[in-house]
Every structure is written in C-alpha cells, then in structure tokens.
Amino acid sequence: MEVRAQLASVFHLDKCLGCHTCSVVCKNLWTDRKGSEHMWWNNVETRPGTGYPPLWEDQQRHHGGWVLAGGELRLRLGSRPHVLDQLFQPPTLPTLDDQYEPWTYRYGDLLGADPTKDLPTARPVSAITGRPIDPSAGPNWDDDLGGSAVHAAADPNLAALDPDERQALLAFDRLVFFHLPRTCNHCLNPACAAACPSGAIYKRGEDGIVVLAKERCRGWRMCVPACPYKKTFHSWLEGKSEKCIGCYPRLESGDAPACFHACTGRIRYQGVLLYDADAAARAARAPDERLVDAFRDALLDPADPDVAAEAARAGLGEAVLAAARRSPVDRFVRDWELALPLHPEFRTLPMVFYVPPLSPVRAVRSDGARPVSDDLLADPAALRIPIRYLASLFAAGNERVVVDALQALAAVRAHRRARTAGDVTAADAARLLLEAGLDEATADAIHRLTVFPTLRERVVHPPLAREGEADRDPGIQGLVGLRRRVTS
Known part of the structure; x- marks a missing residue:
C-alpha cells in the first residue's frame, strides 16, 4: 500500500x-x-x-x-x-467552430452616432478579426x-x-x-x-x-x-x-x-x-x-x-x-x-x-397511474430524469451505484420531512433509512453538511x-x- x-x-x-x-x-x-x-x-x-x-x-x-x-x-x-x-498537422484538434469565435460589439456606433430617427445599434464583431459576425454558439448557449x-x-x-x-x-x-x-x-x-x-x-x-x-x-x-x-x-x-x-x-x-x-x-x-x-x-x-x-x-x-x-x-x-x-x-x-x-x-x-440530483417525479407513470408521494421516496425509477441517463453521466452505465445514491438522498429527505413537515410517517422514514443502509445519526450528518455548512466546513x-x-x-x-x- x-x-x-x-x-x-x-x-x-x-x-x-x-x-x-x-x-x-x-x-x-x-x-x-x-x-x-x-x-x-x-x-x-x-x-x-x-x-x-x-x-x-x-x-x-x-x-x-x-x-x-x-x-x-x-x-x-x-x-x-x-x-x-x-x-x-494534428487531425483531432478542436477548431474555433468547436468552441466559438469570441465576439464583442461596436459600442462606438452607439456613442458616436449622428442624430437620427432610427435607433442606433451596436453590431457584433469578432474579437479576433474585428469583422462583423452573427454569433451562433457560446459557453452558455x-x-x-x-x-x-x-x-x-x-x-x-x-x-x-x-x-x-x-x-x-x-x-x-x-x-x-x-x-x-x-x-x-x-x-x-x-x-x-x-x-x-x-x-x-x-x-x-x-x-x-x-x-x-x-x-x-x-x-x-x-x-x-x-x-x-x-x-x-x-x-x-x-x-x-x-x-x-x-x-x-x-x-x-x-x-x-x-x-x-x-x-x-x-x-x-x-x-x-x-x-x-x-x-x-x-x-x-x-x-x-x-x-x-x-x-x-x-x-x-x-x-x-x-x-x-x-x-x-x-x-x-x-x-x-x-x-x-x-x-x-x-x-x-x-x-x-x-x-x-x-x-x-x-x-x-x-x-x-x-x-446526483433528485429530480421531480413524473406526473404520470408508464402504466397510466399517478404516483403517490410516499412511494416516490422509495422508487427512484419514478423520477423524471431516467436512471440510465444519470448512470451514463456518473457511473459508466452502472445503474446500481446511482440508485443507491438516490435512495440514500431520498431517505434523508423523508427522515427530515417526518421530523419537520410531518407528511411522512416516522415508520416510513425509518423503513427508507434501513433500506438505504443509513441510521438517524448519519442522516442528520448528511442533512447538516448539505443544508447548513459554513465555508470552514465546506472547504477543509x-x-x-x-x-x-x-x-x-x-x-x-x-x-x-x-x-x-x-x-x-
């Protein structure tokens, strides 16, 4: 080792x-x-x-x-x-089109425009060449x-x-x-x-x-x-x-x-x-x-x-x-x-x-029935974001580890709702914690670090x-x- x-x-x-x-x-x-x-x-x-x-x-x-x-x-x-x-001559380099051509605007057209009945505009221009462009991509497009x-x-x-x-x-x-x-x-x-x-x-x-x-x-x-x-x-x-x-x-x-x-x-x-x-x-x-x-x-x-x-x-x-x-x-x-x-x-x-995120639930199940809120906490498959999608992102297709994480998050949520909102029974919350392999102390620790962390607790x-x-x-x-x- x-x-x-x-x-x-x-x-x-x-x-x-x-x-x-x-x-x-x-x-x-x-x-x-x-x-x-x-x-x-x-x-x-x-x-x-x-x-x-x-x-x-x-x-x-x-x-x-x-x-x-x-x-x-x-x-x-x-x-x-x-x-x-x-x-x-690398054939696999990303091109400017794979990212985006940075642009700015001709702000001088606004500040130095002559009096006119038309509203002046600042046209986008390339930050590299200065030529007019029509932006079609960006980091937050x-x-x-x-x-x-x-x-x-x-x-x-x-x-x-x-x-x-x-x-x-x-x-x-x-x-x-x-x-x-x-x-x-x-x-x-x-x-x-x-x-x-x-x-x-x-x-x-x-x-x-x-x-x-x-x-x-x-x-x-x-x-x-x-x-x-x-x-x-x-x-x-x-x-x-x-x-x-x-x-x-x-x-x-x-x-x-x-x-x-x-x-x-x-x-x-x-x-x-x-x-x-x-x-x-x-x-x-x-x-x-x-x-x-x-x-x-x-x-x-x-x-x-x-x-x-x-x-x-x-x-x-x-x-x-x-x-x-x-x-x-x-x-x-x-x-x-x-x-x-x-x-x-x-x-x-x-x-x-x-x-991984606990997404909202689907309004209607695949069998046509509306899901019941208590069942949702125990059934990650009822979430709108498919498990296979999250597994493709975070687990190389291993759905089990994603389901385990979501079940633990849902169990912590049920545990807190049983204590505060009261719309989940203590028995159901205890059952979900048991199925997720958590105890109350661990659930409280997860909730504390998730909801109320100070900067000193988040960055150590x-x-x-x-x-x-x-x-x-x-x-x-x-x-x-x-x-x-x-x-x-």
Whole structure:
C-alpha cells in the first residue's frame, strides 16, 4: 500500500441554482484578457444538453482520455510516437467552430452616432478579426434548455435511453433539467499530462493540482484533444495552452478557490482524499461496470491506524491526516458513497465528484397511474430524469451505484420531512433509512453538511506550502511528502 493524498472536490447538484456566479468569478479572475475570451475554466451546463465545448463528451470525435486495450491503458489520441508524428498537422484538434469565435460589439456606433430617427445599434464583431459576425454558439448557449429541440436532443448521454424514454424526457409536460458545473478535474491519471510532448503539464506534489508551466509550453496543443473533459485551452494570441490551476495561490494563502468562495448555492466542497496509488492504478484498468467500485476501493480511511502509519512512512504530516479526517469530500465520496465521478469511463480518475440530483417525479407513470408521494421516496425509477441517463453521466452505465445514491438522498429527505413537515410517517422514514443502509445519526450528518455548512466546513485544507519551500524547510506541513513521487 502506497498512501498518497490529493485535494478533491464534490459538487452537490441538488443545490446548484444555475446562477453562473462561479463562472463569472473565475472569468474575471483568470481569463479576462485578450486571447482567452473562449476560455471558461469553470462553466455551468444545462442537462440534457451538449455542454461547452459542444459535444465534448463525444470521444469518437475528440479522441480524449484513455482506452483499455489488452488490459493496458493507452491514450485514445494514440501512442507517443503517433502523437509526435502528428505534431505539425494534428487531425483531432478542436477548431474555433468547436468552441466559438469570441465576439464583442461596436459600442462606438452607439456613442458616436449622428442624430437620427432610427435607433442606433451596436453590431457584433469578432474579437479576433474585428469583422462583423452573427454569433451562433457560446459557453452558455443552451442555458435552461434554450433551443432544447437542438441542444438537449443532441446530448450524447441520451443514447443510453430507449427512444420512448428519450421522447418522454423531452416531452413538454415532463420537461426537466438540471445544472452541471464543470471545471478541471485535476485527475489522478491526467491524459493531458501524458499527451504533452514538452512535459509542461504536471501534478503538484503539494496538493495534486494539475498545472501547466507556460515557460515550458511550446504550443503543440496535444493537451487540448487529449483532455476528455475539454478543460485545456489554447491561447490564439500567446500560442500557448492554459487551464484551471485550482486557484493554488489562494490555497497557499489559506483561502478557498474563488468559485468555491463565491458559490451562491454553497454546492461546492473541497478536502483531502487519501488513496492507495497501487489500487488507483488497478482501478483505472477496471471494466466499465466495476469502475466506480474500484475507484472507491482505492480510497483509504484516514481514521484507520494502519493507513496513518503508512501515510507517515510516505512523508505525509499529521496536519494532512487531520484534514483528511475532517474532509467533507471523504464523507461524501468514501464514507457515505453519495458522490460519483463524472464519466469514469474516460479512465483519468477525476478528482471532482458529483452528488446526483433528485429530480421531480413524473406526473404520470408508464402504466397510466399517478404516483403517490410516499412511494416516490422509495422508487427512484419514478423520477423524471431516467436512471440510465444519470448512470451514463456518473457511473459508466452502472445503474446500481446511482440508485443507491438516490435512495440514500431520498431517505434523508423523508427522515427530515417526518421530523419537520410531518407528511411522512416516522415508520416510513425509518423503513427508507434501513433500506438505504443509513441510521438517524448519519442522516442528520448528511442533512447538516448539505443544508447548513459554513465555508470552514465546506472547504477543509491542510497547511499548504508553496512550490520549493518544502525542499528548503522540511518542517513545513502539507501534502509536500508526495513531491518526489509525482511524475509529470
């Protein structure tokens, strides 16, 4: 067992308002400059939908992530010799049309227009060429199912549904959507780092954040198609790639990342996860139906004395273990098993997890009968968002882990309704808790961390050192014990 530690995140989709505050804060802080107009390190997508960049999940088109061949992992983009052979004419690079051509407006036409009876307008023009354009795509183009007949219907995850289920999901009387915030997953097995010919992308030993050293970047852009989540971007002005850096300057100062700090719905949690590096390597090679379970098996209990002893031998300080024991991410992902990885079949072992949404119920069941509210809490199949759709997003098609998470969430909701609203009997609430494998204390803890968390409870960091400081001062606590074991 080789114990390692990583800062990981959980996004609670039941709480996301779709307000885009996180996206705007990130944009203003990191990519509000020429050449990065198309870069949205954080964006919020409406699901069902195609997301941003459009159809980023279609790896037959983008060739991102890893594939399992003969029991071994290889980049879907191709082997290293193949990548080097394609350097000067890569056929799989996203084009400007795959993202969108950034635009601005001729505001001078409004300010300097001569007196006229006609209302002056500010025409949209390309931010790159300055020529007039008609915008047809953007990072939030299909927000709240705007143009759902085009965007929602093109969602690749709908392929997992039967035609009748797809039609029912998009039918007007049953129409439902939820918001999916996305940022760099800072994966344990990042495809972007593996594909980078110049070695500019690496995982920080301090916290596991995947960063890009711009002074080493040569603009080969192989990281852009290799990332299956399409969270690496290329600056058309500087000729270099850029990506989310996890707000590590804020982390090193003891602050939460900007998107976490600004989140209106308080859906974002961050903390330390301990994992076994050997088990994680095996998890990346697990068959699709076992991916989530294998991923969970690689996570370690920070309260286990044997794990603590191995962590100390690996160079992890007591401050890291203490933060791991208080980590909200550890509780959501390992302890309660409520949070799931986004598209684990990409095999990058993403370190951002999602609590799936409890959607509204269908007005009419498939047999024509109207559902009864008490039955709904015990029957995830009655929810408007099909289980197979959520399993395609968060479990590589494994419906069982999605059903387990939804049943636990529904049981907690029933438990609280029995205590407060009184429309669920105590006996029914107890039965649902038992079926979900929860006790009242755990249900109360889930409710407390979901509904009333303070920022200190949502974001739990160990003391973090800046790069290089640990080499000068071995007494600095943090995740610095991993520095020499992390490869680029």
